[in-house]
Amino acid sequence: MTETAAASEKQSYLAAIEQLKSEESPDWLRALRDAGAAKFAQLNFPTRKDEDWRFTNVAPLVRSNFEAISAPTADVDAAAVKEFSITDASWGELVFVDGFFSPELSRIPEQAGLTVQSLRTAIANGDASLQQHLGKGLNGSATIFGAMNAALAQDGAFIHVEKNAAIESSIHLLYVSTGSAAVATNVRNVIALGVHAEVTVVEDYVALNGGQPYFNNVVTEVFLAEGAQLRRVKIADENADAFHLATMRVHQDRSSGFHSQSFLLNGKIVRNQLDIVLDGEGAECNCTGLYLTDGDKLADNLVSVDHAKPNCQSWLGYKGVLDDASRAVFSGQVMVRRDSQQTNSDQLNQNLLLSDKATIDTKPLLEIFADDVKCTHGATIGQHPKEIIFYFRSRGMSEAMARGMLTYGFADERVSEVTLKPVRDRLEKHVFKRYSPIQD
Amino acid sequence: MLEIQNLHASVEGNDILQGINLTVNPGEVHAIMGPNGSGKSTLAQVLSGNDAYEVTEGSATFLGVDLLELPAEERARLGMFMAFQYPVEIPGISNAYFLQAALNEIRKSHDLEELDSLEFRGLLQEKMDLVAIDRAFADRPVNQGFSGGEKKRNEVLQLAVLEPRLAILDESDSGLDIDALRIVADGVNKMRNKERGFIVVTHYQRLLNHIVPDVVHVLYKGRIVKTGGKELALELEKKGYDWVKEELATA
Numbered sequence A: 001m002t003e004t005a006a007a008s009e010k011q012s013y014l015a016a017i018e019q020l021k022s023e024e025s026p027d028w029l030r031a032l033r034d035a036g037a038a039k040f041a042q043l044n045f046p047t048r049k050d051e052d053w054r055f056t057n058v059a060p061l062v063r064s065n066f067e068a069i070s071a072p073t074a075d076v077d078a079a080a081v082k083e084f085s086i087t088d089a090s091w092g093e094l095v096f097v098d099g100f101f102s103p104e105l106s107r108i109p110e111q112a113g114l115t116v117q118s119l120r121t122a123i124a125n126g127d128a129s130l131q132q133h134l135g136k137g138l139n140g141s142a143t144i145f146g147a148m149n150a151a152l153a154q155d156g157a158f159i160h161v162e163k164n165a166a167i168e169s170s171i172h173l174l175y176v177s178t179g180s181a182a183v184a185t186n187v188r189n190v191i192a193l194g195v196h197a198e199v200t201v202v203e204d205y206v207a208l209n210g211g212q213p214y215f216n217n218v219v220t221e222v223f224l225a226e227g228a229q230l231r232r233v234k235i236a237d238e239n240a241d242a243f244h245l246a247t248m249r250v251h252q253d254r255s256s257g258f259h260s261q262s263f264l265l266n267g268k269i270v271r272n273q274l275d276i277v278l279d280g281e282g283a284e285c286n287c288t289g290l291y292l293t294d295g296d297k298l299a300d301n302l303v304s305v306d307h308a309k310p311n312c313q314s315w316l317g318y319k320g321v322l323d324d325a326s327r328a329v330f331s332g333q334v335m336v337r338r339d340s341q342q343t344n345s346d347q348l349n350q351n352l353l354l355s356d357k358a359t360i361d362t363k364p365l366l367e368i369f370a371d372d373v374k375c376t377h378g379a380t381i382g383q384h385p386k387e388i389i390f391y392f393r394s395r396g397m398s399e400a401m402a403r404g405m406l407t408y409g410f411a412d413e414r415v416s417e418v419t420l421k422p423v424r425d426r427l428e429k430h431v432f433k434r435y436s437p438i439q440d
Numbered sequence B: 001m002l003e004i005q006n007l008h009a010s011v012e013g014n015d016i017l018q019g020i021n022l023t024v025n026p027g028e029v030h031a032i033m034g035p036n037g038s039g040k041s042t043l044a045q046v047l048s049g050n051d052a053y054e055v056t057e058g059s060a061t062f063l064g065v066d067l068l069e070l071p072a073e074e075r076a077r078l079g080m081f082m083a084f085q086y087p088v089e090i091p092g093i094s095n096a097y098f099l100q101a102a103l104n105e106i107r108k109s110h111d112l113e114e115l116d117s118l119e120f121r122g123l124l125q126e127k128m129d130l131v132a133i134d135r136a137f138a139d140r141p142v143n144q145g146f147s148g149g150e151k152k153r154n155e156v157l158q159l160a161v162l163e164p165r166l167a168i169l170d171e172s173d174s175g176l177d178i179d180a181l182r183i184v185a186d187g188v189n190k191m192r193n194k195e196r197g198f199i200v201v202t203h204y205q206r207l208l209n210h211i212v213p214d215v216v217h218v219l220y221k222g223r224i225v226k227t228g229g230k231e232l233a234l235e236l237e238k239k240g241y242d243w244v245k246e247e248l249a250t251a
């Protein structure tokens, strides 16, 4: 690629970076943004020659020249987000419109030991914990999209849970894209849990029916101190033309637990990346996911787990249903360092291909430098077993119906593992409508 | 209602059924007994249309229709039902969802109204009570994590919901404790009527104490080698199969 072509692809983002530089901001933040900007200028957008992007071609995204914005592109009222909103009063809910916090639509939970703010508010308040954590997520994973986010992020969610605080209310982070203009949003979330703190967070990306393509570039930094437990559900239900690239970086201290369930339901290209460092003995991460694709869409799950300390456990269980000419990628990268004895790491990627044209690229990558470890991996590209099909037919159902019901069951199984009722209900409705051959 | 003549069937190149003749009339209960591996389950599978088995010779008509021409689902819609010896587990699909779909497919084929979830729930609970299955099972995935006995009872629950014309029970009694056996037998007995036929495959007289058969057959090496009344089952229980084999050898 020529220099000028590369420059023109970045132009709209570079312009936004310049614009943001001219605005007032505290020095510590300015330094972070400048570092991001420098990195962004220096790096190129990935191509399929880059190992982590081998199966995911972002050229259509790069070509789109989305405009990075500093404010929502349309007004949104409560009625418009009602179908996604969680009304249960025990929940806290932060609503973001095109990446920007909307106080009117939100319900901040109040509980001792819990701080929930928009990133913008936390910056304005000079929150010490935010300063301590923002941009301190994993090193070495700085991609051009991460750099763009560092340079341009202005809003997002900041959640801090103090030592020993077990937060009863769950927090719903609802990111609404209006689709009213071809824009790029850079959301940055920071979730920091003190020693033995606990909380449940739902990251929910949805689209209104503006119909325009857009680009959500999300970075979430998670810090789990000793014994802290984060339960997290992520939903990406973008519009069919949208790009969604999200990276969550999780740093886990001794005996902490990270429990993630992700559901990729819609979007032209959805990349769901998890970078986890198990950096204290006894830390554990359980990451499950379900991705559903059709048309010419692509869902890409990249999960990397660094077993940096002994006695840690990781579990990656991802399931996908692929229809039409859609594609999906799963890559589970597990690194077990030399001294990380007694590591236990398992991964299983199960896929159902509903069409001959659908493709799945699944590749475990295990780098194991310790000798006393138990690591497994497996992948299936499924056919429904004949005996099960016959069981349905022996009860009066056609083979087509059996396959439909089994597909629904395959997807619903992952949904049924969600314990948060309003979230499970919504997901259940989605998979039922999408796959169940009987509708009533 | 069921007429089988000279039925031969093979699986993976092995001839298993070697000329079965059997007639079941409406309202009758036929017991089929016989040593392990004699072909009892094969007969049940062939009749319900499992195409892993190949019919190589003979005929079978059911309610006047050439059974062997019909795909499995159409046999079921016509009123054929088999309670499996080894029911499969179906992850992700609840009992209620599965059975509602099955019942509605069968009803549709008879031009009957489909039942909606609410109506079906009512029916299902009534039938669950009939076979003493905890109502919580309605929302559990079909057979998944069920004990051996629970699976067998779940088959009988399906039988009760689908109300077939002919029910083949393939060892529905094995693995059941005495109470469960009585419940299953009571459930079956409640379903007995002038219209409905049963083929009960079993190794044990104890089931036949509860479900009293009209006819007892011995299946051996792919053939029905002996047929008698309910006292034949008692005799088999007492003496085993050796005397039948000896009779055969001397015949």
Ligand SMILES: Nc1ncnc2c1ncn2[C@@H]1O[C@H](COP(=O)(O)OP(=O)(O)OP(=O)(O)O)[C@@H](O)[C@H]1O
Binding pocket: B011, B012, B014, B016, B034, B035, B036, B037, B038, B039, B040, B041, B042, B043, B052, B085
């Ligand atoms: N799918 C199969 N592939 C190969 N052989 C089979 C298959 N199914 C059945 N057989 C063989 O056919 C024969 C009859 O088996 P079948 O299951 O019908 O016996 P059964 O009378 O039901 O025995 P049991 O009392 O143990 O249930 C056995 O020798 C069995 O191994």
Ligand SMILES: [Mg+2]
Binding pocket: B040, B041, B042, B085, B170, B171
């Ligand atoms: Mg058998």
